[in-house]
Amino acid sequence: MSKAFTRETDSDIDDDEDGGGLPPLPAGSKNYITPQGYARLRAELLQLIDDERPKVVEIVHWAASNGDRSENGDYIYGKKRLREIDRRIRFLTKRLEIAEVTDPTVHAGRDQVFFGATVTYAEESGTERTVTILGIDEADSAQGQVSWISPIARALLKAREGDVVKLVTPAGAQEVEVLRVEYPPATGVSSPA
Structure with a gap:
């Protein structure tokens, strides 16, 4: 029977990529x-x-x-x-x-890379890049945002300014140096005096 004449079942729907092409979460994460x-x-x-x-x-x-x-x-x-x-x-x-x-503002002022950090790093070629490490469902590569499970984010997480980390890519391994780590400022609500 042609696929055109088969009925879509609930299990077929659940197997579809509901996220519009988003990567699945790593198991147990x-x-x-x-x-x-x-x-x-x-x-x-x-x-x-x-x-x-x-x-x-x-x-x-x-x-x-x-x-x-x-x-x-x-x-x-x-x-x-x-x-x-x-x-x-x-x-x-x-x-x-x-x-x-996870609120990245709690790390404001720190020089270590955690979730929510905006990191500027230098590749071996000297090219500087800036990325913000966000969640899978919110990262937009066109805006310089990467998901925390991406290879660059995994390499940068826990590193500090000045550290050199190894980034493994399909083109091979390379070293990148963490130049700057920034977080959004904490937005404390102050009461009027």
Whole structure:
């Protein structure tokens, strides 16, 4: 039987990459995330549940009332979009449930690399690069952010300014020197005098 005529089961849906291409968490590890990253994921989840999903359900309900569903584009697209939304809701719910919120501001002023650090390092060639080490669900390489499980983050974690660490890449091992370690400043709320 053609795949086009088979029904999608719950187990098929669960096996899909719900995260839109995000790497899976390493076995037995925690899902570290900054408070800002957690807030963004939670806001996305609430927006899907409270806003987008009800609108799509309304469209599907309206399209279904128009009769023949087999050639009804609004109905077909709406059902497909509902599956995508539900898949993303399941993914976000699972990731938020296991999230370990870690505030990098507690390390402000330190010269050692921990989760949430912005690190400037020099490669053997002399090229300087700056990366911020964040959670898997919040890192954006286009913004100079890397996940804490990436090779560069694993090499840099626990190093201090001035340390030379070994970075293993597909092109081979190289040494990188930690030049600067920065953290977001602690935002203490002070009461008026």
